[in-house]
Amino acid sequence: MSNLIPTSYRQGAARYIGRIAPSPTGLLHLGHAATFWTAHQRAQEAEGKLLLRNEDLDPHRSRAGFVEAMLEDLAWLCIVWTPPMVSQSERLALYREALDRLLLAGHSYPCRCSRQDLARMAHAPHDDHAAQEPDDERVYPNICRPALREQHLEPAFQPNTNYRFRVPDGAVLRFTDRNLGPRAFTAGIDFGDFLIWRKDGVPSYQLACVVDDAAMGITEVVRGRDLLKSTARQMLLQRALGLTSPEYFHTPLLVDSEGNRLAKRHDALALRTLRERGHSPERVIAMFQASAIRSGT
Template sequence: MSVERYIGRLAPSPTGLLHLGHAATFWTAYQRALQHNGTLLLRNEDLDPQRSRQEYVDAMIEDLAWLGIEWTLPMIVQSERIALYRAAFERLLASGHAYACTCSRRDLAQMTQAPHEETQADQPGNVDDEPVYNRKCRPATNSPAQSLQENTNYRFRVPDGEAITFIDRNLGSQSFIAGQDFGDFLIWRKDSLPSYQLSCVVDDAEMQITEVVRGADLLKSTARQILLQRALGLQTPAYFHAPLLRDEQGIRLAKRHHALAIRSLRQRGLSPAEVLKMIQV
């Protein structure tokens, strides 16, 4: 009986310096790979052209190595893989899973409350990257699109009322209701780039990732990505959602916490061992 080879990944975005929260999640991913005698890959999620910087790419590589986290080369770079995402998007379009959305930013702002409000964002699974869509542009049927419209956003049509369930290897059984906990979500942007959800699914499948280790704030994203995997006929990996680190006020750490950036802690003279002690949760 063969044993499945373990393949994990680190997936930082070069939009700022890595902080203690990132270190905690990436250290967990590294330890999980070691425990399974597996492989750990590094993916540079640089699909935000306005905020991604080469200096942050260099810093994240240096900071991860300084912590003692090792990965298998070469680094995967998302901006070099647009053709893969485009092909997956066109499959979703042809199968009727995607539709054009012409809502303006003002239209979207008038939907339900933004999910990044701290009252919701501090609860595991409630941090989200977009509010529940009000279906304004959703067609009556899920027929295939006649043609691809450039400079247009596209959404994935979720099966309203369906429970998306999975067993998280750290947090246990999880369940989210499509159309209630999350709505039709963005998969292709009008700047001809994929959304986080689509690029993540395509890359995890192409890289043959067997377990995704990431923060507990992305539980809803996992539910979305399971729907994309089903629509594209891709295998669903295992998931391990790590607890979030918080500051003294109980707010989850983010890139705005510059004083807790790995680079800042290094400059203050802390050793890798001292930083790793700080991230034990």
């Protein structure tokens, strides 16, 4: 795969390279703060680097104002990251190259299911517009999956077409999470063929994440436990693309006083709102620590 990573990342890179990857589709909230603070702490403890990736692939919901707000919020929370910031909207060539490789190797096929069927698969599984429960994307019923002997007969990339990754049914994906311990998911049972490219020319969360983590040299991914199944999906993509899997550290999901998961719809818990109410960074850190205790994980 072409190496389009900025030279500054490659020269003198620390052994530990982590990342935070906010989406500029809303204001950062307490749940983001908890995950990003954990990533920051782990990078600091390892005397490594923490990179910032702006996951701005959604053309309808991404806003420049949210990018500015997230940078201000990260600075206010004293989260230190190593520039430059990577923006996914500027890296479409990398994602398309990965898709072409998957097509050539017979790992992907066109999917002609309706827009309504695919709408929520365009976002990361933890997005409010996607899953309502942790990583609850339904197993794809293989409506468009070609017979294995026919898959190599599929034509090359076709514009205005959705593409799915063909999972090896029955394959067990095992990994030891650095926070939650051993995990295992079975392809075709816990998750099915998943979307990797949308017909509007945008890669899915899964594909973009895998390509960027590899290109940025990420050694550990810190993110919420609602993305455990996504780790299994991404491991399949990494294998298919000949990439090394990073380590993973999944954090507990934060909940409110009623046990509901914190999300972007909780405007009162946006960092910007808390700042305006006079909260200090120390108080915010204490808030998400208390929420983590309520989550029971």
